[in-house]
Amino acid sequence: MALYVTTFILGPLENNTYLLADPETKKAVVIDPSFDSERVLETIDRLKFELTEIWLTHAHFDHLAGATIAYRFTPPLKTGLHPDDLPLWKQAGGAVNWGIHVEPGPEPEILFCHGQKIRLGNSIIEVRHVPGHTPGHVMFYLPTEKLAFVGDVIFYRGIGRTDLPGGNFKQLINSIQTQIFTLPPDTTLLSGHGPETTVAEERANNPFLR
Numbered sequence: 001m002a003l004y005v006t007t008f009i010l011g012p013l014e015n016n017t018y019l020l021a022d023p024e025t026k027k028a029v030v031i032d033p034s035f036d037s038e039r040v041l042e043t044i045d046r047l048k049f050e051l052t053e054i055w056l057t058h059a060h061f062d063h064l065a066g067a068t069i070a071y072r073f074t075p076p077l078k079t080g081l082h083p084d085d086l087p088l089w090k091q092a093g094g095a096v097n098w099g100i101h102v103e104p105g106p107e108p109e110i111l112f113c114h115g116q117k118i119r120l121g122n123s124i125i126e127v128r129h130v131p132g133h134t135p136g137h138v139m140f141y142l143p144t145e146k147l148a149f150v151g152d153v154i155f156y157r158g159i160g161r162t163d164l165p166g167g168n169f170k171q172l173i174n175s176i177q178t179q180i181f182t183l184p185p186d187t188t189l190l191s192g193h194g195p196e197t198t199v200a201e202e203r204a205n206n207p208f209l210r
């Protein structure tokens with residue numbers, strides 16, 4: 001049975017927060033909980049899912065501003081992050097540079113690594129390290145669902161910015177070429193902001209990658 005995926009557009013930067021759940025076991029994870037993630041909890045309650053973990057594609061504040069939902073559970077939910085983004089996480093994702101205060105939630109206990117395989121229900125999710133927007137950015141690839149959660153690496157006709165601390169343009173382009181454009185062309189890409197797209201669409205029409 002296919003995984004249940006729903007998108008919430010949250011916060012002033014219009015972040016896409018994703019709820020991913022296995023309809024059989026009811027186990028669910030939240031990817032990049034942004035501001036007002038209480039809305040995600042309401043949906044989880046209504047559908048009687050069991051939230052097990054929080055996964056961060058990277059540690060920018062707008063992708064973790066809702067991670068405090070972890071404290072609604074006993075014990076608090078575990079958060080997953082690539083270790084190369086821990087320094088950024090410790091600075092609350094750079095929130096202070098934007099003049100706002102963000103409480104980043106529990107310190108990540110699940111440390112993602114490239115090639116790691118995670119099971120959710122009957123689906124296998126592959127972690128890929130895709131640095132460039134931040135040093136520890138990861139994506140989550142679901143081959144059976146032809147789906148990839150790509151955070152701020154690539155957007156519909158756009159790419160992630162590389163002018164923030166830890167950004168690297170060459171690395172970002174390399175991550176896209178080697179980890180995203182090598183996926184099957186009909187793979188759907190779910191980004192951290194904006195509409196969904198596909199590998200084929202971005203290979204053909206992304207103005208930054210020609």
Ligand SMILES: [Zn+2]
Nearest residue numbers: 058060133152
């Ligand atoms: Zn970002």
Ligand SMILES: [Zn+2]
Nearest residue numbers: 060062152192
């Ligand atoms: Zn973002």
